[in-house]
Amino acid sequence: MPEKTLIEQYNARLGIWLFLLYLLFYVGFVLINAFRADWMDAVVFAGLNLAVVYGFALIVVAIVMSFIYGVCCKVEPRGSQSPTDDATTSEARS
Amino acid sequence: MIYEPSVSAVLIFLAFVVAAVGLSFYLGRRTKSSEAYFAAHGQIPWFVNGIAFAGDYLSAASFLGICGMIAAYGYDGFLYSIGYLAGWVVALFVIAEPMKRLGRFTFADALDAKFDSRGIKAAAGISTLAVSVFYLIPQMVGAGVLIQPLLGLPHWVGVLMVGVVVIIIVVTAGMVSTTWVQFLKGSLLVVFSTVLVVIVLGRGLNTDAEPHSTIGPIDSALLLGDSIDERLVVEATGEWSAHSEFVRLRSEPGQGFDLYVVIPTEDANQVILRRGQTLTKITGGATLVDGLPLGNEAGQRQLRGVGSVTKLPGGVASTGPLGPIEYLSTLRQSEVLLWSKQAINEADGSTTTVFYPKPTDGSQIMRPGEHPTFAGIRSGDPLDRINFLSLMLALFCGTASLPHILIRYYTVKDAAAARKSTIVGIASIGFFYVLTLYLGLGAMTSGALDVTDSNMAAPLLARSISSLLFAIISAIAFTTVLGTVSGLILASSGAVAHDLVGGFLGIELTGTAQVRLAKVAAVVVGLIAIVLGILFKEMNVSYLVGWAFSVAASANLPALVMLLFWKRTTSQGIIASVIVGMVSSLGWILLSADTYSKVFGWDPATAIAPFSQPGIVTIPLAFATLIVVSLLTSVRRDT
Numbered sequence: 013m014p015e016k017t018l019i020e021q022y023n024a025r026l027g028i029w030l031f032l033l034y035l036l037f038y039v040g041f042v043l044i045n046a047f048r049a050d051w052m053d054a055v056v057f058a059g060l061n062l063a064v065v066y067g068f069a070l071i072v073v074a075i076v077m078s079f080i081y082g083v084c085c086k087v088e089p090r091g092s093q094s095p096t097d098d099a100t101t102s103e104a105r106s
Numbered sequence: 107m108i109y110e111p112s113v114s115a116v117l118i119f120l121a122f123v124v125a126a127v128g129l130s131f132y133l134g135r136r137t138k139s140s141e142a143y144f145a146a147h148g149q150i151p152w153f154v155n156g157i158a159f160a161g162d163y164l165s166a167a168s169f170l171g172i173c174g175m176i177a178a179y180g181y182d183g184f185l186y187s188i189g190y191l192a193g194w195v196v197a198l199f200v201i202a203e204p205m206k207r208l209g210r211f212t213f214a215d216a217l218d219a220k221f222d223s224r225g226i227k228a229a230a231g232i233s234t235l236a237v238s239v240f241y242l243i244p245q246m247v248g249a250g251v252l253i254q255p256l257l258g259l260p261h262w263v264g265v266l267m268v269g270v271v272v273i274i275i276v277v278t279a280g281m282v283s284t285t286w287v288q289f290l291k292g293s294l295l296v297v298f299s300t301v302l303v304v305i306v307l308g309r310g311l312n313t314d315a316e317p318h319s320t321i322g323p324i325d326s327a328l329l330l331g332d333s334i335d336e337r338l339v340v341e342a343t344g345e346w347s348a349h350s351e352f353v354r355l356r357s358e359p360g361q362g363f364d365l366y367v368v369i370p371t372e373d374a375n376q377v378i379l380r381r382g383q384t385l386t387k388i389t390g391g392a393t394l395v396d397g398l399p400l401g402n403e404a405g406q407r408q409l410r411g412v413g414s415v416t417k418l419p420g421g422v423a424s425t426g427p428l429g430p431i432e433y434l435s436t437l438r439q440s441e442v443l444l445w446s447k448q449a450i451n452e453a454d455g456s457t458t459t460v461f462y463p464k465p466t467d468g469s470q471i472m473r474p475g476e477h478p479t480f481a482g483i484r485s486g487d488p489l490d491r492i493n494f495l496s497l498m499l500a501l502f503c504g505t506a507s508l509p510h511i512l513i514r515y516y517t518v519k520d521a522a523a524a525r526k527s528t529i530v531g532i533a534s535i536g537f538f539y540v541l542t543l544y545l546g547l548g549a550m551t552s553g554a555l556d557v558t559d560s561n562m563a564a565p566l567l568a569r570s571i572s573s574l575l576f577a578i579i580s581a582i583a584f585t586t587v588l589g590t591v592s593g594l595i596l597a598s599s600g601a602v603a604h605d606l607v608g609g610f611l612g613i614e615l616t617g618t619a620q621v622r623l624a625k626v627a628a629v630v631v632g633l634i635a636i637v638l639g640i641l642f643k644e645m646n647v648s649y650l651v652g653w654a655f656s657v658a659a660s661a662n663l664p665a666l667v668m669l670l671f672w673k674r675t676t677s678q679g680i681i682a683s684v685i686v687g688m689v690s691s692l693g694w695i696l697l698s699a700d701t702y703s704k705v706f707g708w709d710p711a712t713a714i715a716p717f718s719q720p721g722i723v724t725i726p727l728a729f730a731t732l733i734v735v736s737l738l739t740s741v742r743r744d745t
Contacts, residue, residue, distance in 0.1 A: 020203070020521070027199035034195045041188070042498045045474050046491045049483045052473045059435025063181055063473045064543075070188050071536045074195050078532045081199065087522050 019086045026084055030077050037073060041066050115256050115577035122585050126287045127274055133286065134278035140617040143280035143624060144211035144600050145516035150282075152523040154289050156530020159514055161288030163190075163505070163535060164295055165241075165590040166248035167651040168542070169583055173567075174560035176546020177413065179444070180471030182480045183546055187539035189498050193505025194535060196663075198528040201506045204670050205515045206524035212597075213512045214605040217665055217684075223677040224610050229684040231605030233661040234509040236688055237654055238598045239634070241508070242591060244650035246639025249587040251561060256580045262640045268584075269636035272591045276599065276628045280621070281517055284592040291589035294582050296534055299541045302564075302579065305571050306548035307433055310425040311440060313415050319463075321379040323371050329353060334379070337364075344453040352448075352460055353379060354397075362397035362407055367462035380443075382462035383409055385558065389455050411566070413555040416465055417441035430544070437547060440468040444476075444550075445557050461557040471550070493717035497652070500721030504655030507662035510593035513600060595628050595635070602627035653695050656721050660687035664728040672736075679736030687728030694720035 044051050044066075052063035141147050150158070168190065175183030209216035214230030246265050253264025275283050321335050329350075332339050340354035340363050354363040366379035386394040393400040395407040402408055418425060419439040428436060443463040450458045470476060475484040479497075482490020505511065515524045549555060549563040554570035556562050565583060569576035603624035607613050615623065642650070664687060665680045695701060698718040699710035 020207070023203060023521075023525075027203075031195060031199035034192070034199075038192050038195075038502065042495060045185075045498075046483055046494050049473075049475055053469060055438075058431050059438065060431065061438065061469070061472055064434055067181075067184055067188050067543075068540065071191055071540055074191055075533050075536045077195070078198055078529045082526060082529045085522075085525060 023085045027081065030081055034074065034077060038070060041070060114574060115580045118577050119257070119581040119584050122290075122581055123271055123588075126283075126290070126585075126588065127271065127278075129286055130275045130278040130283035133282045140211070140604075140620045140624075142282060143621045144513070144596075144604065146281040146285055148517060148519045150285050150517040152518050152527040153530055155285065155514060155518050155523070155527035157292040157534055158285045158288040158517075159292075159511070159527065159531030160296065160534040160538065161290070161292030161589040162510060162514060162593040163508075163531070163590075164292065164538060164586065165651065166245055166252070166583065166587050168538075169295065169299075169586050170248065170252070170561045170564060171651070172539075172542045173546045173549060173564040174562070175477060176543060177549035177555060177563035177567075178560045179477040180466075180547075180550070181474050181543075182477035184543050185474055185480065185498070186501065187542050189501025190505065191532070191536050191539050192502050194528070194532045196503065197506040197511070198525070198532060200670070201512075201666065202515060202524045202528045203521040205512055206518070206521045209516060211513070211516060211604050212600045213509045213662065214601070214609065216512075217669060217680055218609070218677075220669065221677040221680075223681070224612065225681045226677055226684075227605045227609030229681045230662075230665075231601040231610065233657075233684050233688050234601035234605070235598055235631075236692070237507075237509055237658045237661065238594045238601070239631075239638070240650065240657055241510070241654035242594050242598075242631075242635040243638050243642050244654075245587050245591050245594070246635050247642055247650070248561075249584065249591075250639060250643060251559075252580070252584055252587070255559075255562065256565070256584070261643055265636055265639035268587055268591060269632050269639070272588055272595055273629055273632040275588070275592045276595050276632070277625045280624070281513075281596060284596050285514075285517055287592055288589040291582070291585045292534065295586060296538050296541075298575075298578060298582055299538060299545060302568055302571070302575070303541050303544040303548070305575075306544055306567070307430060308427045309548075309571075310428045311415050311418060311433070311436055311551060312424045313418055313422075319381040321366065323373070323376040323378050326368075326375055326377045329368065329377070345450045349448065349450065349460075352382070352462070361405075362395075365396060365460060365462070367460075367464075369465065380463050380465070382460060383557065384458050384460050385409065386452070386456055386458040409557060411552075411554040411570075412443070412445055412461075412463070412557055413550050413552050414443050415440050415551050416443055433544070434472065434547075437551075438468045438472045441465050442468060442471055442550060444471070445555070447557070471547075489717045492722060493719050496717065496719035496722035499725065500652070500656045500659050500719060503659035503663045503721065503725060507658040507666065508654075509601070509658075509662070510590075510597040513597050514593075591635070595631050598631040599624040599628035602631075652719070656695065656719060656724070657688060657691045659721055660691035660724040660728050661685075662687070664725065664732055668729065668732050668736075672733075674736055674740050675732065676736045676739045678739040679732040679734075682735040683728045683732035686731040687724055690727055691720045691724040694724060 052061060054062050056062050057065050172183045172186050205216050208219035213234055214227050217230050218226040246268060249268040250261035250264040253259050254261055275287055328334055334355055337355040337357050340356055351368050353366045353368060355366060356363045365382045365384050367382050369378045369380055371378055384396055395409055398407040417440055419436060425436055444466045445461055446464055448460045450460060452458055474480055483494050518524050518527055545564050545567060549567035552567050552570040554566040556566060565576060565580045568579035603620050607623060608615060608620060661684050665683045668675045694715050697713060698715040699713035700718040702708040702713045703710040
């Protein structure tokens with residue numbers, strides 16, 4: 013296995029922290045469902061109950077965190093592609 | 107069947123197929139090397155790859171299964187949406203970049219990057235095949251289930267058609283054509299689901315979906331008499347006499363009957379009768395609906411589309427257009443009809459299934475615990491709770507271990523592109539899963555549901571809007587199967603040609619020969635998938651997908667994670683972990699109550715596994731195996 017570069021280490025560590033954060037959020041949802049299912053009935057926001065709000069939040073937070081990761085990750089110098097590259101210009105021709 | 111095969115559905119579907127196959131042949135002219143066949147030369151733009159992730163991942167189980175489950179039971183189906191998406195967090199934050207950095211063509215490449223061990227290649231290749239075949243079965247069964255009502259063809263024709271089209275796509279241009287087919291399907295699915303949801307919200311909620319369906323409130327003493335509402339009560343004989351909640355009323359002899367279910371009111375002496383429907387399978391093959399032959403002619407009856415709101419907050423009949431939050435909060439304060447069924451054995455040996463509505467409070471459908479799979483979280487049985495935790499764990503860990511998802515990391519040029527395409531994948535898949543809740547609830551209140559088949563909820567919702575939309579959504583549902591199946595067959599062919607023959611047997615092949623072998627493997631796996639799809643016709647689609655996730659999470663994830671994060675991992679540890687994870691999860695599934703009742707037809711109470719979902723036991727078991735075996739073998743490592 014090739015040694016990781018400093019940038020790869022930075023990215024991997026960032027990924028682990030974000031992963032643990034999300035894991036905590038997900039485990040909270042699963043545990044409430046499994047052991048305190050009644051809490052899910054409580055109306056918490058705009059006439060929506062906890063089940064809907066927490067469920068939507070899990071999806072939205074996953075998307076937001078993935079963007080945060082994308083922005084904060086350092087780009088490996090070996091890859092020629094910068095974040096501003098336009099994907100549509102490079103056609104897949106084999 | 108409450109829907110007719112539609113010519114426009116056939117035409118739109120054929121257009122998709124012709125486009126996909128044509129594209130494959132066009133791209134296939136330049137796909138000769140193994141780099142091109144397995145990994146599309148690593149030249150797929152990251153955005154296209156991201157949408158192709160969605161096309162690969164959002165299988166028939168996601169689109170049809172989840173929407174159907176939400177339409178039938180409410181919130182519970184959405185738990186799958188949440189779990190399936192959460193798995194992508196593991197894929198992005200932990201797996202994506204190392205996968206790209208370590209591997210070349212297959213999942214086994216990454217596992218083996220440090221060791222160059224034939225054992226790892228064999229174990230990973232076999233687990234890839236096992237997971238892919240398990241995942242293939244429900245997709246193929248789903249194809250058959252779809253084609254029956256849509257195109258009016260028998261189940262096996264649907265399975266055969268998908269099999270043949272997919273084999274052509276994979277064999278002509280491998281990963282290149284597979285990616286573009288998945289890109290096409292992913293975009294269409296997300297775009298048209300959005301269109302459907304916008305229309306659902308614009309339609310709002312209405313209480314007039316099913317008129318003339320109630321009698322009363324009437325005096326409950328009338329139930330004991332021989333006529334209600336100027337119609338004769340059919341005498342309850344045989345098993346019917348044990349079901350005093352059902353009343354059959356007949357207007358004229360020989361004209362069938364209307365079935366009503368008795369619903370108590372707040373006044374103990376008053377009841378409301380609400381109309382249900384019955385389906386009788388007579389020994390010998392004929393089918394009766396409410397006592398009359400199934401059909402559209404005079405003297406025949408057809409099952410009715412169901413699904414309606416009975417009460418809206420404030421007693422209004424229609425809400426008008428609603429915003430996305432308003433839609434959910436209004437539904438929570440409404441009352442909706444959910445449909446249940448009850449089998450009754452008739453004296454003549456035939457079986458009648460009674461489908462009857464149950465007025466359900468909106469707050470109940472907007473919370474988890476209505477579906478039988480999830481009812482345990484409210485029952486208080488500790489085993490049911492563990493089963494729920496186990497399922498949510500398998501969904502979380504399964505995504506990042508699915509071989510057909512993992513190989514998509516090799517189609518982009520570097521780790522940054524792998525990362526960016528995963529982010530695009532998460533955004534599009536997450537957006538789609540938000541839509542599933544609206545699609546399911548929209549179908550629940552559309553008046554178009556088929557009581558006999560919840561998998562058809564999403565297409566039938568489209569049908570309640572326009573027949574053109576129905577044709578498009580049906581064709582997309584079918585294309586959904588094409589996209590996922592091509593990914594799976596490609597992953598299997600890579601496992602055979604690259605991991606097993608090239609890696610384990612150590613047969614050196616030139617690029618062209620390896621591609622030829624992979625194409626042969628793709629044809630063989632495709633044929634096996636066709637046969638299994640026909641054999642497993644009766645199996646529940648989402649149930650089988652659950653199997654695949656559990657096996658993938660148990661066999662692949664522990665080895666992958668430990669390889670990345672534990673320096674003392676040995677090749678023997680990886681081999682043992684993959685094998686133990688695969689065998690234990692498969693064994694557990696085969697010995698579980700669900701399999702006993704649904705596959706073998708045995709008494710579920712005699713099942714050996716204490717609950718159905720293996721993940722919570724077999725995933726830690728695979729981790730423990732890896733650690734123990736690695737520690738035992740590390741001393742012998744000659745480094």
